[in-house]
Amino acid sequence: MNTTMYRDPANPLAVRKEADDHWTDLSECRGSDPEIFYPITEFGPARDQVAEAKRVCYRCAVAAECLDWALRAGEPAGIWGGTTPEERRYLRR
Numbered sequence: 001m002n003t004t005m006y007r008d009p010a011n012p013l014a015v016r017k018e019a020d021d022h023w024t025d026l027s028e029c030r031g032s033d034p035e036i037f038y039p040i041t042e043f044g045p046a047r048d049q050v051a052e053a054k055r056v057c058y059r060c061a062v063a064a065e066c067l068d069w070a071l072r073a074g075e076p077a078g079i080w081g082g083t084t085p086e087e088r089r090y091l092r093r
C-alpha cells in the first residue's frame with residue numbers, strides 16, 4: 001500500500017502518514033480556521049467555537065470516516081466528525 005505524508009485539514013501543524021486516496025481529500029474543513037476545531041474548553045464562550053466547527057462538520061461528505069478515524073485513534077482533542085472529545089468518550093463506552 002502506498003502512503004503519503006499529508007497535513008491534517010483541521011490541524012495544519014500536524015503531519016500524518018496515511019494511505020493514498022485518503023478521505024481527508026474531501027474534508028469540508030480544508031481551508032477553515034483550525035482554531036475553531038480546537039477550542040480550549042467545551043463550555044462558556046468556547047461553546048460558540050464548538051458550534052461553528054460542528055456546522056462545518058455537518059456539511060462534510062466524509063464526516064463518518066472522520067469520526068471513525070477519531071474513535072479508532074482515540075483522538076483526545078478537537079472536533080472530529082462533528083463530535084467533541086467528551087462526546088467521543090461517550091461513544092467509545
Ligand code: SF4
Nearest residue numbers: 027029057060066081
Ligand atoms: S467531519 Fe469535520 S473535522 Fe472531520 S473532515 Fe469533515 S469537516 Fe473536517
